[in-house]
Amino acid sequence: MKEVTISELERRFQEKIDNDIKIEPKDWMPEEYRQTLIRQISQHAHSEIVGMLPEGNWITRAPNLRRKAVLLAKVQDEAGHGLYLYSAVETLGADREATIDDLHTGKAKYSSIFNYPTTSWADMGTIGWLVDGAAIMNQVPICRCSYGPYARAMVRVCKEESFHQRQGFEIISLLAQGTPEQKAMAQDSLNRFWWPSLMMFGPNDAESKHTAQSMKWKIKRSTNDELRQLFIDVTVPQAEMIGLTIPDKDLKFNEETGHYESGPINWDEFWEVVKGNGPCNKERVDARKKAKDEGAWVREAAMAYAEKRKERSAIRA
Amino acid sequence: MSNKEWPLWEVFIRSKQGLNHKHVGSLRASDAQMAVDNARDVYTRRSEGVSIWVVESNSVFASEPTDADSLFEPANSKAYRHPMFYDVPDGISHM
Ligand SMILES: [Fe+2]
Ligand SMILES: [Fe+2]
Numbered sequence: 001m002k003e004v005t006i007s008e009l010e011r012r013f014q015e016k017i018d019n020d021i022k023i024e025p026k027d028w029m030p031e032e033y034r035q036t037l038i039r040q041i042s043q044h045a046h047s048e049i050v051g052m053l054p055e056g057n058w059i060t061r062a063p064n065l066r067r068k069a070v071l072l073a074k075v076q077d078e079a080g081h082g083l084y085l086y087s088a089v090e091t092l093g094a095d096r097e098a099t100i101d102d103l104h105t106g107k108a109k110y111s112s113i114f115n116y117p118t119t120s121w122a123d124m125g126t127i128g129w130l131v132d133g134a135a136i137m138n139q140v141p142i143c144r145c146s147y148g149p150y151a152r153a154m155v156r157v158c159k160e161e162s163f164h165q166r167q168g169f170e171i172i173s174l175l176a177q178g179t180p181e182q183k184a185m186a187q188d189s190l191n192r193f194w195w196p197s198l199m200m201f202g203p204n205d206a207e208s209k210h211t212a213q214s215m216k217w218k219i220k221r222s223t224n225d226e227l228r229q230l231f232i233d234v235t236v237p238q239a240e241m242i243g244l245t246i247p248d249k250d251l252k253f254n255e256e257t258g259h260y261e262s263g264p265i266n267w268d269e270f271w272e273v274v275k276g277n278g279p280c281n282k283e284r285v286d287a288r289k290k291a292k293d294e295g296a297w298v299r300e301a302a303m304a305y306a307e308k309r310k311e312r313s314a315i316r317a
Numbered sequence: 318m319s320n321k322e323w324p325l326w327e328v329f330i331r332s333k334q335g336l337n338h339k340h341v342g343s344l345r346a347s348d349a350q351m352a353v354d355n356a357r358d359v360y361t362r363r364s365e366g367v368s369i370w371v372v373e374s375n376s377v378f379a380s381e382p383t384d385a386d387s388l389f390e391p392a393n394s395k396a397y398r399h400p401m402f403y404d405v406p407d408g409i410s411h412m
Binding site: 024026027028076077079080083084087090096097152153156159160299302303305306307309310 | 321322323325341342343344345347348351358359362363379381382383
């Protein structure tokens with residue numbers, strides 16, 4: 001085989017991407033592309049897993065058996081999403097347990113939305129409607145991401161998300177049509193989750209330092225602001241339809257552009273939460289650490305059992 | 318006590334009778350039975366399968382992308398393997 005220079009490999013790599021040829025695990029890729037994907041996919045995986053906590057909080061208190069079964073199924077789906085994504089990270093040569101340890105030490109982040117508490121049943125509705133809704137907006141373009149395993153994981157995830165959003169919207173719209181107390185509960189939930197949901201799309205494009213390179217590599221297919229606008233445009237009419245008010249006094253529809261214009265986002269709050277100072281950051285990471293530490297003996301016992309059985313069948317053979 | 322990480326397994330699902338098992342992803346499990354059980358729980362939640370294969374990932378021997386030219390190029394230059402390469406006179410049917 002003849003020697004090929006790095007710049008030639010990089011040129012061929014970019015050419016593949018430009019021609020929409022997917023990159024697969026064993027293909028040559030620039031180290032920075034690999035590291036960007038490891039960071040992004042593992043943080044995405046952490047978000048799925050940490051995201052189970054605010055909803056898990058309500059499983060035992062769901063108002064009836066159907067709601068309980070649905071919420072349980074939804075939270076189980078999120079565990080599966082985490083699994084698909086951790087598996088995709090492993091195809092890049094990253095150590096799964098090391099990425100999880102990065103979450104526990106605070107080195108790796110996860111979606112800031114999950115650092116807000118779920119204080120009422122209406123929050124189960126709002127999370128499905130807005131948080132899964134925003135996740136869909138974010139994830140659909142990733143189905144066309146240049147890295148094959150990530151794109152395929154996203155296709156699986158997106159197939160499951162629409163159930164998540166619909167079950168949430170059903171909860172919130174029923175509450176909004178209910179008694180004055182139920183409607184107030186729905187509105188209060190929307191008031192608390194609206195702005196953090198908009199922050200889920202990440203900083204404004206001008207502040208987002210990775211966007212340009214990620215777009216060139218087709219890891220990212222739309223910018224944060226484009227996706228946020230899309231989300232606002234589809235969600236505002238849904239809120240109006242069920243009689244809830246978006247908590248933004250500056251919100252107005254621009255007839256000329258056909259888009260909603262919204263008030264300023266409190267980015268100081270966003271960065272505080274990202275830095276670890278949100279209402280539930282510590283609680284969330286502590287819960288994950290506890291799960292790993294207290295589950296250690298189970299993982300060890302299962303492995304010891306498997307090894308013992310293997311030895312026994314080797315002796316018999 | 319063992320501190321070893323659970324091995325990685327590749328999961329293949331037959332979506333219905335008559336079709337091949339198809340690779341769908343991977344997972345970690347301490348043994349083959351647990352791998353099948355976990356695959357059932359995550360990869361067939363919405364009736365996606367009727368049969369599951371699991372194979373330990375390190376048992377898969379894969380071709381190298383850098384060998385792709387020498388492996389697959391020869392097929393590209395043999396267009397005569399395709400039926401379109403042949404002239405069938407007008408009036409001939411069922412061929
Ligand atoms: Fe998810
Ligand atoms: Fe979801």
